[in-house]
Every structure is written in C-alpha cells, then in structure tokens.
Amino acid sequence: MPVISFISPKGGVGKTTAATLLATQLARKARVIIIDADPNRPIAAWSQLKGCPDNISIVSDANQENILDKIEEAHATAPFVVVDCEGTASLTVAYAIGASDLVVVPTQGSQLDAKQAAKALSLIKNTERQSRRPIPHFVLLTRTNPVIKPRTLTSIHEQLRDHGVNLFHTQMHEREAFKAMFSFGGTLETLDRAQVNNIDKAILNARDFASEVVDILKAAQNGAGEGAHPSTTSAPMASSKVA
Ligand SMILES: Nc1ncnc2c1ncn2[C@@H]1O[C@H](COP(=O)(O)OP(=O)(O)OP(=O)(O)O)[C@@H](O)[C@H]1O
Numbered sequence: 001m002p003v004i005s006f007i008s009p010k011g012g013v014g015k016t017t018a019a020t021l022l023a024t025q026l027a028r029k030a031r032v033i034i035i036d037a038d039p040n041r042p043i044a045a046w047s048q049l050k051g052c053p054d055n056i057s058i059v060s061d062a063n064q065e066n067i068l069d070k071i072e073e074a075h076a077t078a079p080f081v082v083v084d085c086e087g088t089a090s091l092t093v094a095y096a097i098g099a100s101d102l103v104v105v106p107t108q109g110s111q112l113d114a115k116q117a118a119k120a121l122s123l124i125k126n127t128e129r130q131s132r133r134p135i136p137h138f139v140l141l142t143r144t145n146p147v148i149k150p151r152t153l154t155s156i157h158e159q160l161r162d163h164g165v166n167l168f169h170t171q172m173h174e175r176e177a178f179k180a181m182f183s184f185g186g187t188l189e190t191l192d193r194a195q196v197n198n199i200d201k202a203i204l205n206a207r208d209f210a211s212e213v214v215d216i217l218k219a220a221q222n223g224a225g226e227g228a229h230p231s232t233t234s235a236p237m238a239s240s241k242v243a
C-alpha cells in the first residue's frame, strides 16, 4: 500500500509536522503506520502523549540497517505508510526515497530553503536513475502566511515551476494548532478550543493537504506520468494501490 516519505536535508522545515498531520487525517478513514525514521523519534514521542488515534501504529526502531524491512512490513499490512526522515541526506533517507510511492519535500519560503529543497530533489533524481523508475515527488511550501503572500515566496514559486518542479497546490500555513498538537498530543480535532486558536482553519488546511496527497496517489495508480499532478496532467506511472 502507498508509502509516502517526507524528506529534506534542511532541519526544521516542517517534515515531522506535515507527516503527522497527513497521518492523522488519513487515519480518520484508514489504518496508518508511521515509520519514525528520525533518530530523535519526535513522532514516537507525540504518540506517547494522550489521544493518539487507535488506527495509527508507530514504528520507532527504524534505522539505516532495517529501514527497508520496516517499510516492506508496513507496506504489506497497512493501507497507508508514512515515513518521517531526519533532516540530513543520510543513507536511510536514500533508502526511504527508493521505497516510496510519493516523496514530499517540505520547504519554507526563503531562497536559502529553496536551495536545500533543490538538494533533496537532486537526491530523488539520483535515486530514480539508480532504481530505473520514476518516483513521484512534490515540494510542499510550509509555514506560509495564510493572508499575505510575500514577493520572495512568489519568486520561489516561479523558480520551482520554471524548473519543472511539482508543487502541492496546498501550502501548510503557519498555525498555532499545528504546534499545539505536539504539546498536548492527539489530533487537531481533539485539541481544546479554549486553549488553541483557529483550530477549524488548521483542520481545513490539513484535510486539503491529505486529499491532495490521496489524489496524487490515485492519479499515479491510474497511470499518470512522473510527478504528474492530477489536476494538470494524466500521463502514465506507479505501482501501489490506494485504499
Ligand atoms: N505549519 C506550521 N505551523 C506552525 N509551526 C510549524 C509548522 N511547521 C513546523 N512548525 C514548527 O517548526 C518547528 C520544526 O518543525 P518540524 O519538527 O516539523 O520540522 P522538521 O523538518 O521535521 O525538523 P527536523 O529536520 O529537525 O526533523 C517545530 O517547532 C514545529 O512546531
């Protein structure tokens, strides 16, 4: 079943946040296994707090030696597998890319961040060459302002598009609720409205992201081309079935 990995050599760009949001939204309808492949185990720590949904299982002992086994086992048993990688360009990350049906590259909207995203994209390209198969991959803009679109962000958007990079239409906005989930545990839906602002907007944002991921996986399953966005293209590719 589809394996979705979150990678970026840059630390702190929102990989763990976006991976957990995706997993918790998918888990509303299906079982999800999260492989916490970051040696700091941030998602395993979140799952120890109260309110982790019953149909999310966490694999918290993944490392360079066993990551492929862990992904294979999860892939055989759960409708969705989400892999959260550490913020470096390690062999573990390369293995995760090679075993993925979709690679998400979160990046913040600065020129320096975009350069780091370019490194991630080049790692994906090399893995594609090595495995002789296209690996669908999309850049996800994170921590963006939901109201103001700064010029830098517009310019990065254009640069990425000019280089043929696929961008998620959805951006993960800067939201207090996304941080709060890691402080209080549980999901956006179980956060206390008296303690956290704008939960509904955060939920909408996370659901938009999850449905875009599902659409991309479905398009790939139905034979869309490498990195094709379901709303813009319909060429051939991909292997696994979407639940
Ligand atoms: N969309 C967002 N809105 C608000 N805060 C965010 C958002 N995305 C990330 N953050 C915050 O930014 C910090 C880094 O996020 P996160 O841990 O998800 O990044 P990461 O890429 O997984 O980092 P690392 O490379 O260290 O694993 C955290 O404090 C997190 O709460």
Ligand SMILES: [Mg+2]
Binding pocket: 015, 016, 017, 038, 042, 084, 085, 086, 087
């Ligand atoms: Mg992380």
